[in-house]
Amino acid sequence: MSELLSKSEEEALVSRAKSGDGTAYEALVRHNADRLYAVVLRFSATESDAEEATQEAFLRAWRSIGRFRGDARFFTWLYRIGVNEAKRILDRRPGADVVASTEERRIDDVADEAPHVDVQAEGTELREVLEQAIRRLPDKYRAAVVLRDVEGLSTAEAAEALGLREAAFKSRLHRGRMALRAAVAHYVLDDDDPLPEPGAPELS
């Protein structure tokens, strides 16, 4: 039940939910829960915080679905509520840092079991350093990179989810990506590429 709904399926469910149909809203919950949790987890200190933020986001969205205009995709609106909930919970925990657990099973793990062992090992290593580098990115850059590059939203959808104009979103995305590139430089250079000069500021 977690595949992304088509635009028309989503619109039909949203329209029923707006008229008070709880069953339609439950279908929206089933289709979006795991996806929302994956995003919210990257803005939460613990997995249970992320679960709480996800639940609160769905309850809040149900209460205010009448205000959802429907000119954007439902999940972009949901992501915005979810990320705000997560930040609100994180603010109650001074000094807490976001977690991005690598422990969970990934839905496409099976497909990743490629026969070529070296490539697999290399990919795993890059994944781990990227997970860590994402965690250290400032919030606004992390949000852009997670929605666009990890979750695969379009530029328009990700900008919508963050309440930004596309130009502002693209600028954050670019800065976030370049900061990540600098952070994982050792893992993404060609063998014959010399290392870049150290200390080149990428974020300023």
Added chain:
Amino acid sequence: MHSPRFHLDHRFTRGRLSAFHDGELGPVERRRVEHHIADCPDCGRAARSLQRVIGGLALLRRRNRSRLAAGVIERLRTQTRRDGDGSRH
């Protein structure tokens, strides 16, 4: 020594590597970036490593098949029942 034109193209390219990767540049801008990347080892390297970073980020997408949806739905139903009892009965 590089020409002033090279330095202008270098700065132009640096600010647009993301948009270039995403295919979001117009044809003129795209050609300017392509030409510069071919001429400038630094920018060529940056473009290649950026591509690997973005490819790596897509590998981080994951879905833990959680029971979260069931929990949310249970809370929604409880709340609806409670609201119904409170306001309509």
